[in-house]
Amino acid sequence: MELRAMLAGVRDHEYDHRAGQDQPAQKFLQSVRRSLTAGLPVGMHVRVSGSGQSLPVIPWIAVLNPDVTKTAQEGLYVVYLYRRDLSRLYLSMNQGATQHLRHAQVNGHKGAAAERVALEELGKESAMLRDGLSDAALDGLADKIELGADRYFLPRGYELGNIAAIEYDVAHLPYDEFLGADLTRLLALYASCVEIKKEILATQPGRIHTSVGATKETVKLPLKQPVFRPNSSTEYVAQVDAQVQRKSRRHEALVELFAEWVKEHDLYPANKHTGRRDLTVDGQGQHWLVEAKVVGANAEHVVREAIGQLFSYRQAYYRDQRKPDPALVALFSEPIGEYFVNLLVSLGIEAIWRSGPAWQGFGPAADTSLFHVLIGI
Secondary structure (H helix, E strand, O other): OOHHHHHHHHHHOOOOOOOOOOOHHHHHHHHHHHHHHOOOOOOOEEEEOOOOOOOOOOOEEEEEOOOOOOOOOOOEEEEEEEOOOOOEEEEEEEEOHHHHHHHHHHOOOOHHHHHHHHHHHHHHHHHHHHHOOOHHHHOOOEOOOOOOOOOOHHHHHHHHHOOEEEEEEHHHOOOHHHHHHHHHHHHHHHHHHHHHHHHHHHHOOOOOOOOOOOOOOOOOOOOOOOOOOOOOHHHHHHHHHHOOOOOOHHHHHHHHHHHHHHHOOOOEEEOOOOOOOOEEEEEOOEEEEEEEEOOOOOHHHHHHHHHHHHHHHHHHHOHHHOOOOOEEEEEEOOOOOHHHHHHHHHOOEEEEEEEOOEEEEEOOOHHHOHHHHHOOO
16 A cells, blocks of 8 residues: 555544544544554564554554654654544654653642643653754754644643654545655654653653653663683684673564565574674575674664674674674665765675665675665576
8 A cells, every 4th residue: 555545544534533444434544554664674573553442533654763662652653643533644853752741640639630640741851852963963853743632631741742743634644755865754753852862861850750662671781891802712702602692672573574585485594503693694605604784764873883794794704613604785765865875885795775665785795785686696
């Protein structure tokens, strides 16, 4: 289903929050959840309104980074919000209102007073995050949205939780090319807002009362780490294998999705017993070492990390153990830009990245290209 049809369908099916879960519009929303996920960056989740017993006055479609939040009730996310009369649609960089309400209640406020405090806090937090964004990032975006449901807490929460938005006329939505570009832009803004919130939490404790990320499944490291200056690959491998690795949910989703694609082409991926290496791939007389990275607000950081890790692992796991060099592959959750692709290739590293529902790639040599094998060249 095309994005334009997904967004128009809520109005076309005449959504009514009083009509119940069985109405065509709500069933359509559930189908959008499945369809939209296919075109998003790897590991991003889609949630839609209507999971409770009663339907909300304002229908919505949210895109979540599971490393930031698993629910639209808390954390930061990008969301399509419909005006109550379904005439307008906003693509909004927003945040969960319910988490702010819970914080107000924990601090002793009740009823209307708790809602008032939560809304005030939402507005202040949105302003702080907006102030951290550049003029270029905010160019042409709206800092206010109007949902036409002032008597209800959640619609007011969405309005005050808005950091930046794009407004559409639902009856005259742009074509998919433009809608897709807008969504890509807001997802990039999403990554920036997460980094800004982390910075505020670290440098200005107490200014923001909500967390920045979902709980990760990790083991705590000791507060004091020993000095790490290995004299040999044996010491290096022993040390890095013993350390706890922090793998995000999106990182794991990226590795798993790519491994499944590799298997479909009679190649053999491995991510167990590989030390700190994300993935190795064998087949057709070749061995590839793959380092996977989730692209955030700045692709430069993950590109640099991938280069350093690939070279370190090649030295420790291959050259120092007198094994042939592997072909090096940097795998990314989304495009990193032509400049960084060319940088990787100049260093002998193949770049493969997810672009919507498809994979793209470019390597330094056709005869060692994993991407060429996967697309049958």
